[in-house]
Amino acid sequence: MRNKLAERIIFAGVDVGASRTKAAIIDSDKNILGWNVRKSGTNFTLSSNLCLAEALSMAHADKSEIRIAYSTGYGRKNVTFAAGSRTEIGCHAKGCYHYFPIAMTIIDIGGQDNKIIKVDENGKRTNFKMNRKCAAGTGAFLEEMCLRLDVGLEDMNGLAADAEGIIKLGSYCTVFSATEVLENIRNGKPLADLMKGIFYSVIKRVLEMDSLTDKVLMTGGVVAYNPYLVKMTEELIQSEILVPKLPQLTGALGAALFALESRQQ
Amino acid sequence: MTQEIKPIRKKIEATGLMNKYMAEYFHELDDASKSRDRKIAWCTSVGPAELLHSFGFLVYYPENHGAMLGATRIATDLIPYANAIGYSPDICSYLTSDIGSYLTNNTPLTKAYGIKSVPKPDVLVFNTNQCRDVQDWMAWYAYEFKVPLIGVNTPRTPTEVNDVIIESVAKQIEGMAVELEEISGNKFDPNKLKAVMALSKECTELWKEVLSLAATKPSPISFFDGTIHMGPAVVLRGTQHAVDYYEVLLTELKERVANKVGAIEDEKYRIYWEGMPIWGRLRQHSDLFAGLNACVLASTYCNSWIFSDFDESDPFTSMAKAYTELFIVRSDAAKEEYIKKMIKAFSIDGIIYHDAKTCPNNSNCRYGMPRRIETETGVPSITINGDLNDLRMISDEQNKTNIEAFIEQIEENR
Numbered sequence: 229m230r231n232k233l234a235e236r237i238i239f240a241g242v243d244v245g246a247s248r249t250k251a252a253i254i255d256s257d258k259n260i261l262g263w264n265v266r267k268s269g270t271n272f273t274l275s276s277n278l279c280l281a282e283a284l285s286m287a288h289a290d291k292s293e294i295r296i297a298y299s300t301g302y303g304r305k306n307v308t309f310a311a312g313s314r315t316e317i318g319c320h321a322k323g324c325y326h327y328f329p330i331a332m333t334i335i336d337i338g339g340q341d342n343k344i345i346k347v348d349e350n351g352k353r354t355n356f357k358m359n360r361k362c363a364a365g366t367g368a369f370l371e372e373m374c375l376r377l378d379v380g381l382e383d384m385n386g387l388a389a390d391a392e393g394i395i396k397l398g399s400y401c402t403v404f405s406a407t408e409v410l411e412n413i414r415n416g417k418p419l420a421d422l423m424k425g426i427f428y429s430v431i432k433r434v435l436e437m438d439s440l441t442d443k444v445l446m447t448g449g450v451v452a453y454n455p456y457l458v459k460m461t462e463e464l465i466q467s468e469i470l471v472p473k474l475p476q477l478t479g480a481l482g483a484a485l486f487a488l489e490s491r492q493q
Numbered sequence: 494m495t496q497e498i499k500p501i502r503k504k505i506e507a508t509g510l511m512n513k514y515m516a517e518y519f520h521e522l523d524d525a526s527k528s529r530d531r532k533i534a535w536c537t538s539v540g541p542a543e544l545l546h547s548f549g550f551l552v553y554y555p556e557n558h559g560a561m562l563g564a565t566r567i568a569t570d571l572i573p574y575a576n577a578i579g580y581s582p583d584i585c586s587y588l589t590s591d592i593g594s595y596l597t598n599n600t601p602l603t604k605a606y607g608i609k610s611v612p613k614p615d616v617l618v619f620n621t622n623q624c625r626d627v628q629d630w631m632a633w634y635a636y637e638f639k640v641p642l643i644g645v646n647t648p649r650t651p652t653e654v655n656d657v658i659i660e661s662v663a664k665q666i667e668g669m670a671v672e673l674e675e676i677s678g679n680k681f682d683p684n685k686l687k688a689v690m691a692l693s694k695e696c697t698e699l700w701k702e703v704l705s706l707a708a709t710k711p712s713p714i715s716f717f718d719g720t721i722h723m724g725p726a727v728v729l730r731g732t733q734h735a736v737d738y739y740e741v742l743l744t745e746l747k748e749r750v751a752n753k754v755g756a757i758e759d760e761k762y763r764i765y766w767e768g769m770p771i772w773g774r775l776r777q778h779s780d781l782f783a784g785l786n787a788c789v790l791a792s793t794y795c796n797s798w799i800f801s802d803f804d805e806s807d808p809f810t811s812m813a814k815a816y817t818e819l820f821i822v823r824s825d826a827a828k829e830e831y832i833k834k835m836i837k838a839f840s841i842d843g844i845i846y847h848d849a850k851t852c853p854n855n856s857n858c859r860y861g862m863p864r865r866i867e868t869e870t871g872v873p874s875i876t877i878n879g880d881l882n883d884l885r886m887i888s889d890e891q892n893k894t895n896i897e898a899f900i901e902q903i904e905e906n907r
């Protein structure tokens with residue numbers, strides 16, 4: 229059995245984000261064999277190695293079986309085993325198009341940046357935007373709010389979904405928003421309504437980045453753990469939103485697909 | 494480990510001569526400032542410098558000093574001094590860093606030329622054709638040095654520069670002659686003005702030819718080279734040195750064209766830069782693009798010192814026309830036409846818009862222009878956020894990712 233597996237040709241993609249590192253292992257038919265998500269920490273080389281090892285173990289594969297590995301993300305240059313690298317913009321586009329081969333607008337909400345990427349029906353990128361310098365509307369904003377409210381990250385979604393009302397925040401700024409949130413808490417406003425307002429703020433920041441055209445798709449860690457945020461976005465834009473099976477993994481998958489393509493070239 | 498490619502940029506040999514002329518220029522100003530044997534006028538970069546030269550003034554340009562503060566990366570440390578006395582961090586960072594430089598007596602002229610401080614002015618001259626900030630900037634120095642402040646208030650954002658506008662600007666320039674006679678102690682001499690205009694025109698035509706060589710493939714000159722080599726067109730126009738310098742530079746670049754030598758190794762993508770340079774990141778950006786085989790080869794910025802309308806036989810009207818026809822003065826409709834022409838002329842694959850936080854006048858991406866041009870021409874674009882001098886406004890990593898992703902996009906869509 230082991231020998232047979234050893235003949236496989238596999239490809240790896242690692243997406244080293246500012247907050248989380250993700251790895252995907254695929255075979256030459258583009259099937260996902262294994263994957264992993266872990267905190268990036270401060271040593272990107274170490275976290276990419278550990279992440280890859282976990283993904284390989286899930287795929288029941290050995291590092292030696294990897295034909296080519298590609299890296300992407302903020303720490304892509306720190307991935308020592310990668311033969312090449314692409315930006316996360318290109319990798320998300322590729323990963324999403326793999327799941328949904330249609331013209332689409334991808335909204336990726338990451339730990340420290342948000343992206344809106346437009347892809348045409350042939351999978352070609354036509355446009356993209358990243359958030360400006362500020363982290364308002366990103367995962368970092370949500371983390372900061374949770375910290376101030378003493379709410380666990382895993383509890384955000386449930387709270388927002390159960391809210392009966394919504395308390396909207398007025399400011400762009402993460403620090404001012406936190407002050408606003410605390411002021412509302414002092415005034416006895418329900419936590420759930422505030423959490424919904426915080427989600428609303430994230431969505432507004434994203435929607436003002438660019439117009440949405442064609443089908444809309446959402447990815448990223450925030451989306452992976454907060455399906456209610458997707459539901460709220462659907463209500464706001466009045467259109468159904470596609471979410472890939474592993475929304476946090478599209479960048480790593482895209483990198484693995486680039487690795488596969490590089491062999492074919 | 495994924496390899497960082499070592500970019501190869503070609504050195505321009507004429508640089509030595511430019512440095513020599515620039516050094517002479519600053520020393521002449523410094524000598525005059527100390528001895529007071531020649532009058533000094535400070536002038537905005539697209540102000541009526543020719544008129545000032547005709548009166549015998551040595552002309553100093555605070556914006557050039559601003560760019561030096563940016564390029565040497567000391568601007569970011571100096572800006573807060575101006576902020577602290579009431580100049581907002583949101584206004585021109587040339588202005589704030591220059592005032593900060595004055596307040597702390599910290600100038601890059603010291604390290605570059607051994608000059609202790611900027612030359613003391615006898616008169617300050619502005620033209621609001623580019624922005625209002627220049628007027629307020631000069632007003633600060635008028636107060637500090639107790640010297641006269643005079644200027645031209647040009648109507649901004651016209652689509653067509655019509656006769657009414659030209660006449661008004663021409664009259665204002667001509668009107669300054671009266672005060673300048675008094676300040677300089679010299680009578681206005683139309684022949685001297687004609688002679689200066691002729692030299693300025695010659696400089697302009699040569700500089701234009703230098704920049705137009707970028708239309709060849711590969712381009713012999715990059716935008717980053719241009720931002721350095723435009724120095725003489727800004728501060729030495731109207732003098733023989735500017736003409737001499739551009740003749741030498743032109744010869745060298747023509748030789749490159751003849752030998753198919755590009756400004757970067759293996760040019761694959763041809764990029765247009767719209768907006769101000771990020772002075773403190775010139776080297777970094779130049780390396781980044783060169784490493785991606787992308788040559789940023791044309792820009793609105795470097796072309797801003799081409800004054801084709803100069804005509805020595807009609808100095809005031811032609812000066813008014815040339816200084817008002819400029820890109821920065823015009824409406825978005827006129828600017829769009831200009832950029833579309835540039836895309837064609839230079840066979841551009843993509844446009845980078847630099848949205849400079851403190852200069853809305855040079856950041857032409859705030860009123861929907863990128864999308865309009867992209868839709869019409871099919872040439873993709875990207876906006877990066879930054880600033881000319883205030884490095885606190887920049888996220889290098891994000892700009893790098895944006896630029897790399899943009900070049901990838903162009904590559905993938907070929």
Ligand code: SF4
Binds near residue numbers: 556585627854
């Ligand atoms: S045009 Fe912009 S950079 Fe130049 S002086 Fe005016 S505000 Fe400053």
